[in-house]
Each structure stands twice: as C-alpha cells, then as structure tokens.
Amino acid sequence: MTSEPxxxxxxxxxxxxxxxxxxxxxRAIFTESGYDGATVRAIARRAGVDPAMVNHWFGGKEAxxxxxxxxxPFNPRALIGEILKGDRDRLGERIIRTFLTxxxxxxxxxxxxxxxxxxxxxxxxxALRQFFVHQVFGQITxxxxxxxxxMLRANLVASQMIGLGMVRYVAHFEPIDKAEVExxxxxxxxxxxxxxxxxxx
Amino acid sequence: MTSEPxxxxxxxxxxxxxxxxxxxxxRAIFTESGYDGATVRAIARRAGVDPAMVNHWFGGKEAxxxxxxxxxPFNPRALIGEILKGDRDRLGERIIRTFLTxxxxxxxxxxxxxxxxxxxxxxxxxALRQFFVHQVFGQITxxxxxxxxxMLRANLVASQMIGLGMVRYVAHFEPIDKAEVExxxxxxxxxxxxxxxxxxx
Numbered sequence: 001m002t003s004e005p006x007x008x009x010x011x012x013x014x015x016x017x018x019x020x021x022x023x024x025x026x027r028a029i030f031t032e033s034g035y036d037g038a039t040v041r042a043i044a045r046r047a048g049v050d051p052a053m054v055n056h057w058f059g060g061k062e063a064x065x066x067x068x069x070x071x072x073p074f075n076p077r078a079l080i081g082e083i084l085k086g087d088r089d090r091l092g093e094r095i096i097r098t099f100l101t102x103x104x105x106x107x108x109x110x111x112x113x114x115x116x117x118x119x120x121x122x123x124x125x126x127a128l129r130q131f132f133v134h135q136v137f138g139q140i141t142x143x144x145x146x147x148x149x150x151m152l153r154a155n156l157v158a159s160q161m162i163g164l165g166m167v168r169y170v171a172h173f174e175p176i177d178k179a180e181v182e183x184x185x186x187x188x189x190x191x192x193x194x195x196x197x198x199x200x201x
Numbered sequence: 202m203t204s205e206p207x208x209x210x211x212x213x214x215x216x217x218x219x220x221x222x223x224x225x226x227x228r229a230i231f232t233e234s235g236y237d238g239a240t241v242r243a244i245a246r247r248a249g250v251d252p253a254m255v256n257h258w259f260g261g262k263e264a265x266x267x268x269x270x271x272x273x274p275f276n277p278r279a280l281i282g283e284i285l286k287g288d289r290d291r292l293g294e295r296i297i298r299t300f301l302t303x304x305x306x307x308x309x310x311x312x313x314x315x316x317x318x319x320x321x322x323x324x325x326x327x328a329l330r331q332f333f334v335h336q337v338f339g340q341i342t343x344x345x346x347x348x349x350x351x352m353l354r355a356n357l358v359a360s361q362m363i364g365l366g367m368v369r370y371v372a373h374f375e376p377i378d379k380a381e382v383e384x385x386x387x388x389x390x391x392x393x394x395x396x397x398x399x400x401x402x
Contacts, residue, residue: 116320118372119313125372133374155368155377156388162372163364167356171319171326171363173334176356187357187401191392200388 019057021047026068031110035065035117035124066127069114080139091140092193096185099161100168104181108169115170132158144196156195164188220258222248227269232311236266236318236325267328270315281340292341293394297386300362301369305382309370316371333359345398357396365389 025046029038040061044051058064083094103111117124137154145153164184167173176184194200226247230239241262245252259265284295304312318325338355346354365385368374377385395401 112320115316115367118367119317119320128372129374152376152380152384152388155374158374159364159368159377159389160361160392161364162367163360163362166316166319166363166367167360171329173330173356173359175353176360179353183353183402187353187396188360190395191361194391195388201384 018047018049018053021049022053022057022064023068026064027106027110030065030068030113034113035121038065040064060123062121062123062127063130065117065124066114066131069110079136083140084143088144088197089193090189091196092191093185093189095140095157095161095192096164096188097181100164100181100184103165103169108165111165111169115166132162141196149200153195153200156200157192160188160191160195219248219250219254222250223255223258223265224269227265228307228311231266231269231314235314236322239266241265261324263322263324263328264331266318266325267315267332270311280337284341285344289345289398290394291390292397293392294386294390296341296358296362296393297365297389298382301365301382301385304366304370309366312366312370316367333362342397350401354396354401357401358393361389361392361396 022043025043026038029043029046032038033042038061040054041051043064044054047053054061054064058067079098083091083098086094114124114128118128133151133154137157138151141150141153141157144150164176168177168179168184223244226244227239230244230247233239234243239262241255242252244265245255248254255262255265259268280299284292284299287295315325315329319329334352334355338358339352342351342354342358345351365377369378369380369385
C-alpha cells in the first residue's frame, strides 16, 4: 500500500524513470497476482505514475508483461548494441550469458508465469513474438544476414532460448536446472552461434 | 457417447490394445477438458476399460497425460530402437523428423495443453522429465556417452525439442510455425546431433 504522504510527493517525472518504475512494479505485481489478476491500474499505482503511461510506454498490458517478465535490464536497443559489440564468433556465448544471468537473478519464477500465460493468452504470445523476434533477435539477425533467412534464424535462436528457460526454470530438468551459467554457455553457445551466422539449410 | 450394444460387447482385451485405447481416449479428453477437467474415470469409460488400467499401464493421470500429449506413436523402447538404427551421424535429423511429424499430425493443440499444465502442475513437470529425460533421450544418450555427460546431453536435446514445440505450436512464431518439416530438420538437426555425440564443453 502506498501511504498518503508518499502519494503527495506527486507523480514521478517522465522518461526512462517512469519506464523503469513501471517495469519494476509490473514484475512484482505479475509475480504476486498472475497475469489475469494484475491490473494496469494497480501496476501504475505501485509505480506512482498515471495508468495512461502503460499505454504510452508499452502499448498495453500484454507488452508490458512480456518485457517485465523477460527482464532485460536495459532497453532492447542498448541490449543489441551490447551483444553486437566484440567478436562476432562469440555472439552466441554472449546472448546465452546475458539472458541466463538475467533470468537466474529472478529465480525463474516470472519465466514460469510467462510460459503459463503464453499458453493461454494469444496476446501474450504476440507480445513474446514481438519482443523476441522483432525487437531483439530479429534485429541481430537482420544485421548479420541479408539472404532472406533473418526471421527464420531469429525464430531458431528464440526456440533454443525459450526451451532452455523451460527445462531450467519451469520443468526443472536435472542436471541443467542447477548447472553453472558457463557450463550452459559452453554447451548451447555454438547452437546460438550457428543459428546466427552458420549454415542452416 | 458409447451406445448400450457397444458396451455389452464387453471390456477390451488387455495388453497393447488397452494401452493404445487409453492413449487415444486420454488425448481426446485432455484436449476437450484440459488437464484439471479430465478424470481418469471419463478416460477409462471412453476407452471402454476399467479405470484401474490407468494405474496399471501408466502409473497415474500425470504420466498418462504426458505420454498421450507427447503422442509418441509407439512405446519408448520401440522408438529408441528405431532412432538408434542406421547412421549415427544422422541421429539428430531422425529425432527431429520423428517428433515433428508426430506433433504436426495433431495440429499442436495438445502440445499447448502440455505446456500450460507443466507451468502449473509439478506432477506434470515430473512426468515430462521422466518421459523426455529418462525414458527417451536419456536412453539414447546413455547408449552413446559413458563420460558422465549423458543426462546433461538428454537435457539439452529436450530443451531444443520443447523450445521448438513452443515456437511452432504454442507461440506461433513466423516463419517457423509453417515451415516444412525438412526445413526444420536441416536447421535443427545439427544441434541435436552435437548434443548427442559432439563436444559440449
């Protein structure tokens, strides 16, 4: 509950602060209440901003959910820049390390919420596709491939990353559920690398 | 509905027929009613067998669910024999082709039911792990590797196969949702092959 004195301090300023506050609030409330139980109003209240900011910054509850739950700790443009920097032969390793470190830090609980919602809400599936394929991996593959394979490559990368999240956080397969990040990076890095830059036909 | 005359023909004989009838009935009823709505009694009635046969053949509702939904059209032992036959360098291709052809034939609806249930029922996650890791891929990797990596390899194969099902059937990523089976076999086969027989560290 937000107390009255806190509320009187007024709305947060706009821009990146509002966006970050909404993401943090959304993550907390989606984890507490699930996708259906969480309201845009409750998330905005927790973040101390106007509910209209959800539409302004994310386009709606579903997109906010996908991004909050995927928990990329910077915006997609910065993420892509970061991943594309450095040796192109080690892109696969960097992608796994970045995502796994981020997901591990939340204990995987929100990944489970994401998977459950994807299976029951078409809108969440759309948001997931939008995020994974168009905003993140598609941006990377479009930079790398100009032979018409970019979207298929982005799908393939997403399939391995989502499947990895499934067995590590949702279905708790042993031993991968407790494997060190670098063990997974070594095992799965070459897969992601081939999907990005190698032969796929 | 089963008509009276049909019922009077009596219970099905035991053995493989009973098992197959239960799988077909389970697939239909889980798809109609979801995991929670389906009862062992209703499945047994549809199959025309005694409800005790569910425990006898599958050990319970969760294991029946996992197997019905994974829809391997033969028993795991036969499946493994089939996959291990032939060129060991093309194991990866054969695994993808076998699973994708089977999943495609059901339109992916039951895969979605599986994913939704895995995210909300620990028992289903256990059944999925038991099936994928111990009964199928673990049997294959144990045959191939004796260096202590068999279970990790089985986890990795499962992660890619489950992720592939997620993007193809549940989240409908384009273009992989409508890609030809052989396109996916070419793209993902080498991944499965490396997880089975290649370097993973």
